[in-house]
Amino acid sequence: MSVTTTDDALIRVDWPAPSGVQAWVTTRHGGVSAMPFDCLNLATHVGDDPSSVEENRRRLRRLAHLPAEPRWLNQVHGTEVATGDASTCLPDADASYTDAANVVLAILTADCLPVTFCSDDGRELAVAHAGWRGLAAGVLGATVARFSASPESIMAWLGPAIGPQAFEVGEEVRSTFVAANPEDAVGFVAGVRPGKYQADLFALARLSLRRAGVQRVFGGGICTFNEAETYYSYRRDAGRTGRMATLIWRTDAD
Structure with missing residues (x-):
């Protein structure tokens, strides 16, 4: 397989973070995995050949010029925020935080919403997995609460996720949100089928971040379901697919 350029395999997070902060999202290009994981699957738990995943992670380290191995998580759809320390264990968590240089935080997604966080001075970073x-x-609020910086001095970016036209949910999902926060009703539009709604993860994330005090939110709107050539989608591919990674770190200050 020919070497894939960084532009094919990686998308830079588009936000006004300090120059020392690096944040990227992988695509499905640039790896060695066979169908249906083709081809830069970075997850070890989806049934892909382990040797292919190992090679894909090696390629990621090279393409993104990572200063260290990413701090992967065992994601459980909860609110735990792990710290990006030197531990070799795989913590049960859905967000990761660090205030240290050259620590690479990472989450995996394939329809769920990845969210990156950065303090204005670039000293504190986080990434969250938000299905x-x-x-x-409340995973986003829990992530913001982990920062020493005030919420007003934190920026966030919403990455690729399943869009509202493709994300049909039942009344139980809508009720879960609205019971806790009635304003979240705006994140749901009645679907064609009775009792079904089109859920907007981007809108719901913006509401959650606003309640947490984060005023500057960038990104949003890229649909993984509709862009099959670029992104994995769990729902589109009936649960058998790869995972993209969203990564963030900062380099040592001069």
């Missing part, structure tokens, strides 16, 4: 369960439970 509907995590959003409803």
Whole structure:
């Protein structure tokens, strides 16, 4: 397989973070996995050949010029925020935080919403995995609360996720959000089928971040379901697919 350029395999997070902060999202290009994981699957738990995943992670380290191995998580659709320390364990968590240089935080997604966080001075960073369960439970607010910086001095970016036209949910999902926060009703539009709604993860995330005090939110609107050539989608591919990674770190200050 020919070497894939960084532009094919990686998308830079588009936000006004300090120059020392690096944040990227992988695509499905640039790896060695066979169908249906083709081809830069970075998850070890989806049934892909372990040797292919290992090679894909090696390629990621090279393409993104990572200063260290990413701090992967065992994501459980909860609200736990792990710290990006030197531990070799795989913590049960859906967000990761650090205030140290050259620590690479990472989450995996394939329809759920990845969210990156950065303080204005670039000293504190985080990344969160926000599917509907995590959003409803408050994973974004829990991540913001982990920062020493005030919420007003934190920016966030919403990455690729399943869009509202493709994300049909039942009344139980809508009720979970609205019971806790009535304003979240604006994140749901009645679907064609009775009792079904089109859920907008981007809108729900913006509401959650606003309640947490984060005023500057960038990104949003890229649908993983509709862009099959670029992104994995759990729902589109009936649950058998790969995972993209969203990564963030900062380099040492000069």
